[in-house]
Amino acid sequence: MKRRAVLALSTALLLGACGFQLRGANGQGGLPFKTVYIGTAETSPLGIELRRYIRASGDTAVVNDKKLAQATIEVLNEAREKATLTLNTQGRIREYSLYYRVKFRVIDEKSAELLAPTELVLKRDISFNESQVIAKEKEEEMLYRDMQSDVVQQILRRISALKA
Incomplete structure (x- = not known):
């Protein structure tokens, strides 16, 4: 029992001494700016999620006036696409590929x-069944929301790597 406590304590001390630090609740380090303006519509789901994650990072404030911001995140294009992936022997769709594209600067x-x-x-693949249309539509919505969250995380990681 004492041996485990000593091992846990020594591990914690070694990690603290080497400079190890957790990246924060939203998965990335802080942004290199004090103020940020997000160039999307106020009701845009992507913009709402970006604002929420930036506010949660703590050090960066989201401002409503572009002139007050040190940096502006401009979403140039956002698109959802759905393509047929496979067909069954009767020529009916069995699977779709869902694409979520975001272009920003x-x-x-x-x-x-x-x-x-x-x-x-x-990109996410989703199976399709004609007898479960409503359930598959809900699954598709969930996958798009998941992809949107992934995009927000990727955007924030790329911005946190910038030099102010």
Whole structure:
């Protein structure tokens, strides 16, 4: 019993001494800016989620006036696509591929590009069954929400790697 306690304590001390630090609740380090403006509509689900994650990071404030921001995240394009993946022997759809594409860039207060236009593309495959249309529609919505959360995390990771 004492041996485990000593091992746990020594591990914690070694991790603390080497500079190890958890990245925070939202999975990335802090953003290199004090204020950020998000160039999306107020009702955009992507914009809402970006604002929420940035506010949760703690050090960065989301402002409503572009002139007050050190950096602006501009969402240039956001698209959802659905493509047929496979067909059964009767020629009916068995699977779809769902794509979620987001193109964005980051500029500073002088409109200089800090991050060039970057396109993120996520893909998920979903099976389809004609007898479960409503359930499959709900599953599709859930997959798009999941892809949106993944995109937000990727955007924030890329921005946190920038130099202010």
